[in-house]
Amino acid sequence: MAGRCRRLSVGPWGRDLMAAVDAFLLDCDGVLWDGPRAIGGAAEVLRSLKERGKRVFLVSNNCSRSREEVAGKLEAWGLAAGPGQVYTTGRCSALYLRRAFAGPRRPKVYVLGSRALAAELRAAGLWVSGPGEEELPVSRCALDPEVGAVLVGYDERFSFVRLAKACSYLQDPRCHFVATDPDPWHPVSAVAGSKPSNLGDEDKEPRGPLTCTVRPGTGSLTAAVEAASGRKAKVIGKPSRFMFDCINEMEAGTPLDPARTLMIGDRLDTDILFGANCGLRTVLTLTGVSTLQQAHDNLASELPERRRMVPNFYVDSIKDFLPLLAS
């Protein structure tokens, strides 16, 4: 069922929708926060959902923040969410790899990614190789014979040597090849500690010298590894439905009913397509990457793959849910 991209507002549609769904899946970056800052109303909406007995899960393609960190942010908002409700690609990659290493011997994972990603794997009982001798020239860089998987994530320490090591491990066809998410790039604002970018004009700080306007995403780093190894990665994050299956595996007693679940996100190519892939209703929020124009362009397109990237509804911001939930 393709979406029609209607504005979600107080009125019959909005009321019916709030009554018809009992589970909310929310993306984080661009939905609840913009870089390090909370988006206005996000805490209130989450509190209101909880008060109304709705189930809430955070589903994030960002593998640089640990679940604990995300849960900590929620706690600071007065929400005792607990890390169990937070599904990052780091957590889901660990679940995937534990299943992939089915035998008694559990090989090591070579991680191109943040320390938080490595910590998530270790917390799941996996062995991580490295950080190794990445400062050495590539000709003297030793490989770890126990590596049985390469996991590519968002990696600000990505380098030629790391790429060479990943591709060398992947020469062995038994070596698993997993990527946390397909995001090709990120606006600078989505990366913690960087300057905000896509806020309204009144929020813009005066600019110093011109700095990088985009950050390469995991999809970009994965493309390099795929080209040099001649292999394709298994991609964990949205829009693949793997993360939805992870939630239902963890919530085995009370799995989510797709017909009664709403996905809220800021990216058409990941969040909204994820919703379509899982049979959920979707809401695009305009505080992140995708624009309303892009959603309308997809709606007008004759290509079926673009029609799948049309949300059922859109809102200017997460805070537009407040009057809906109060009504």
Next chain:
Amino acid sequence: MAGRCRRLSVGPWGRDLMAAVDAFLLDCDGVLWDGPRAIGGAAEVLRSLKERGKRVFLVSNNCSRSREEVAGKLEAWGLAAGPGQVYTTGRCSALYLRRAFAGPRRPKVYVLGSRALAAELRAAGLWVSGPGEEELPVSRCALDPEVGAVLVGYDERFSFVRLAKACSYLQDPRCHFVATDPDPWHPVSAVAGSKPSNLGDEDKEPRGPLTCTVRPGTGSLTAAVEAASGRKAKVIGKPSRFMFDCINEMEAGTPLDPARTLMIGDRLDTDILFGANCGLRTVLTLTGVSTLQQAHDNLASELPERRRMVPNFYVDSIKDFLPLLAS
């Protein structure tokens, strides 16, 4: 005209071929040398071609060696080739960019590549941006407002920050995006200073700890930049016919006749396809990347694009030309 992949040997075919061609285009890595070592007979073949009045051009996708360096190697073999006969992707990229910057203002080129590549651009009168502040975190890395082109080559100093800078420059649709070559990876032996790999068993040195078995090529780094920028690079090197056009532009007085030109290379997907794209006869030499089996597989394939990657002839090594030239 698709090749038949026949062994080139002394006899009527071989004699006819040597009489029918008066220009030889030779790839370098895997043909004349294997890593830092000369392949046996390479110097003698080049001398013999010169004595017989054949025109010889070296056409290399390797942008890490300067033309002067290649010419110096030939000089050490007693061949006063001169850098004019050497066409590297560095040289041809400089020719391309000089033409692209047609106006009176000549912007800078941001180079992901070796110092030799940057030197080649400077020698052609181009301005190169950087090396810059690549050791800083990405959030503090300044962009150079004068950059008007990004050139991606083989870059052992490739990093997340370099990738972020390249993609940020490419946000401006006027910024040119050029890649020296499409090679996705290289065997370790092809990189100067590294251990030999694909030689006969008798040449193998005892191995120390396991080290990287492949090196990412320019095609891998370009894939990362393409994914993060959403743009496609103009690729200079083989199999594009651009380098053939460069030779003919420089040899404007006596351009090469494709019907009387032979291309000798070790890679089906670059050298042999380049020959096919330029209407040349082709010889695969088995001292490099591609195998005879791969050539036969292409010959047996029904896919037209694979049939274009079948050489007319093959030899075990460049030295097999010696008896042909003596006969």
